[in-house]
Amino acid sequence: MTVTPFGTRLREAMDSRGPLCVGIDPHAALLASWGLSDDIAGLEAFSRTVVEALAQEVAVFKPQAAFFERFGSRGIAVLERTVADARAAGALVVMDAKRGDIGSTMAAYAETFLSPSSPLFSDALTVSPYLGYGSLAPAVELARESGAGLFVLALTSNPEGAEVQRAVREDGRSIGATMLAHLAAENEGAVPMGSFGAVVGATLGDLSSFDLDINGPLLAPGIGAQGATAADLPAVFGAAVRNVVPNVSRGVLKHGPDAAALRASAAGFAEEIRKAVSA
Numbered sequence: 001m002t003v004t005p006f007g008t009r010l011r012e013a014m015d016s017r018g019p020l021c022v023g024i025d026p027h028a029a030l031l032a033s034w035g036l037s038d039d040i041a042g043l044e045a046f047s048r049t050v051v052e053a054l055a056q057e058v059a060v061f062k063p064q065a066a067f068f069e070r071f072g073s074r075g076i077a078v079l080e081r082t083v084a085d086a087r088a089a090g091a092l093v094v095m096d097a098k099r100g101d102i103g104s105t106m107a108a109y110a111e112t113f114l115s116p117s118s119p120l121f122s123d124a125l126t127v128s129p130y131l132g133y134g135s136l137a138p139a140v141e142l143a144r145e146s147g148a149g150l151f152v153l154a155l156t157s158n159p160e161g162a163e164v165q166r167a168v169r170e171d172g173r174s175i176g177a178t179m180l181a182h183l184a185a186e187n188e189g190a191v192p193m194g195s196f197g198a199v200v201g202a203t204l205g206d207l208s209s210f211d212l213d214i215n216g217p218l219l220a221p222g223i224g225a226q227g228a229t230a231a232d233l234p235a236v237f238g239a240a241v242r243n244v245v246p247n248v249s250r251g252v253l254k255h256g257p258d259a260a261a262l263r264a265s266a267a268g269f270a271e272e273i274r275k276a277v278s279a
């Protein structure tokens with residue numbers, strides 16, 4: 001059976017629903033502000049509410065695995081259901097698990113999140129290239145086979161990231177620019193765009209010294225709680241803004257548990273993004 005590549009499915013979803021990605025980040029503080037207990041029951045109610053409220057509206061959800069893993073195996077079971085429910089409702093799921101290891105272990109991480117037979121199968125996975133871009137090869141290979149995608153940490157939204165990502169190699173290129181170049185090679189010739197994306201923070205200001213034209217998606221966290229706004233996107237991403245998938249987690253989630261308020265907040269961000277990108 002031919003599978004439609006993630007890049008194609010993501011482009012369709014962005015065109016029909018807009019590019020907003022809402023994070024599913026069940027912080028203990030958010031559970032409390034929603035009147036939920038900081039336990040499995042609270043985690044389950046939180047995740048179900050977000051998916052039911054927004055799965056018909058947004059293109060992409062990004063569950064943050066850490067907030068589920070902190071509850072052990074029962075938290076992972078909730079994560080499995082959250083992914084399945086979101087996908088069944090028609091949204092794409094980018095699993096934010098930031099995996100990265102030597103190739104043989106990377107293959108096991110890839111099976112966990114990118115093999116269609118896994119209960120955690122997701123449309124895409126965030127991965128860390130800190131062990132070298134080549135160590136991600138098993139994930140790239142399995143993603144190609146299963147029609148999934150990857151988002152490689154290139155220029156992250158946190159200020160500490162610069163220490164590594166802006167470090168300059170012997171060839172004069174920074175680590176972040178090197179990751180972007182690897183992704184551009186991975187996506188070469190893909191139409192409408194490739195499945196191998198970069199994480200590039202919306203908080204980073206002018207990035208015109210980087211070649212963001214990777215023919216693939218740019219997942220852009222940092223809007224809302226970290227201080228960036230939708231209006232910043234054109235200045236940060238330039239012409240690549242068309243491929244940006246802006247992520248908002250706490251900025252939307254703080255409006256729960258009321259489903260209408262969650263929808264209104266997501267719609268507000270979506271409209272600000274639409275205006276900024278089309279200006």
Ligand SMILES: O=c1ccn([C@@H]2O[C@H](COP(=O)(O)O)[C@@H](O)[C@H]2O)c(=O)[nH]1
Pocket residue numbers: 023025064096155156157158199201221222223224225226247248249250251
């Ligand atoms: O560079 C990065 C990579 C990932 N993240 C993740 O995105 C969300 C952001 O949450 P907000 O509440 O909208 O700040 C969170 O899951 C991070 O782990 C990131 O922020 N920056």
